[in-house]
Amino acid sequence: MAFNFGAFQQGVSTSKKEISAQRKDNASLYSQFVKDNPNSNASDRESFASNLTGNNKGYRAALPSRAMMESNVAAYQQKKG
Numbered sequence: 001m002a003f004n005f006g007a008f009q010q011g012v013s014t015s016k017k018e019i020s021a022q023r024k025d026n027a028s029l030y031s032q033f034v035k036d037n038p039n040s041n042a043s044d045r046e047s048f049a050s051n052l053t054g055n056n057k058g059y060r061a062a063l064p065s066r067a068m069m070e071s072n073v074a075a076y077q078q079k080k081g
Contacts, residue, residue: 023058023061023062024062026052026053026059026062026063027062030063033048040073042069042073046066
C-alpha cells in the first residue's frame with residue numbers, strides 16, 4: 001500500500017489554514033470581550049480565553065499571556081484613576 005504524500009500535505013495545509021482562521025476569530029472575540037468588559041480582572045480574562053480556546057495551546061497562542069492580561073488590567077486601572 002502506497003502512502004499518498006500529496007493528499008497528506010494538502011490535509012496539513014488545510015489544517016494550518018483552519019487553525020489560523022480559528023486563532024484570528026479567537027483574537028477578535030477576546031478583544032470584543034475586553035471592550036465589552038473593561039473592568040474585568042485578569043482572572044476573568046484568563047477564564048474567557050481558556051473557555052474560548054478549550055485550553056488548546058495552539059489556539060491560545062494568539063491571545064495574551066496571563067502576565068500580559070495582568071499588565072493590561074493594571075494599566076487600565078491606573079488610567080482610570
